[in-house]
Amino acid sequence: MDALKFNKIAAAVLCGVLLIMVFGKIGNFLVNPVTEVTNAYPIEVPEGSSTKSKEVKAVVIEPITALLVSANIDSGQKISKKCVACHGFDAGGGNKVGPNLYNIVNKDQGKVGDYAYSKALAALSGKWSYEELNKFLYKPKLYAKGTKMNYAGLSKVKDRANLIAWLRTKSDNPVSLPE
16 A cells, blocks of 8 residues: 555544544534533531531440459460560560560559650559559550550450459569459
8 A cells, every 4th residue: 555545544534533523512512411410309408507416435444343353363364365475474574565564553654664665655644553454455545545555455344354363463562452
């Protein structure tokens, strides 16, 4: 096929495409389709009412003082196996990713001498009482927003009581149980 014949075919195809585009634009201009979007069933909302209000649900953590008396220390030791990867529980043991938790009950919060706590835990004041440990173990990120501890927590009250009762035994002088 010679070059002139190819140019004629290419020009014919281009002219055809251009004509289709021009006629499409002219057709849209003449017909002018209006597409209004309205609801089939309009919903009228009175002014002044809020569309959605965030409901802040207060988290109520069940107290464990009554459960500590009947807590199962062996079950608490089994639950503590989840913690062994990050925490030590031996007297004089070193810190791991998390601090050593030996003698943690009634210890100052966020104050182990040679451990670098997150700002959230370092800012806490007070002692790790039974109820404070209960709140922390429920959901650490809820108790201390911004903590580096990546543990979801223990949702079952009995599990928390068993773990805290076991932690209580990890001391030279265990804190007495609440009455």
